[in-house]
Amino acid sequence: MLWQIIKPLLIFPKGLFGGLTGAVVMWIAVIVFFHWKITAQLRAQGVHGPIAVAGGWTELAHTPLVIVLLAVAFGLGFYLVTRH
DSSP states (O other), X not given: OHHHHHGGGGHHHHHHHHHHHHHXXXXXXXXXXXXXXXXXXXXXXXXXXXXXXXXXXXHHHTOHHHHHHHXXXXXXXXXXXXXX
């Protein structure tokens, strides 16, 4: 009987977990794409081997498209986990 009372209350933590999972997956995809783009540009210039990009994370965190992608991924993850 107690489980019947508590079960509907657990939808928010479940949705939060789904949203965070979606945002983390999207953040990993953004980082992989960013790294691929930078690597391709440097290889076109003849640079090979390990590289370092100054301000790369800050640039990504302040790009409006990345913020929109993370928000959509969070919302989609939240929706997919909480729908019945």
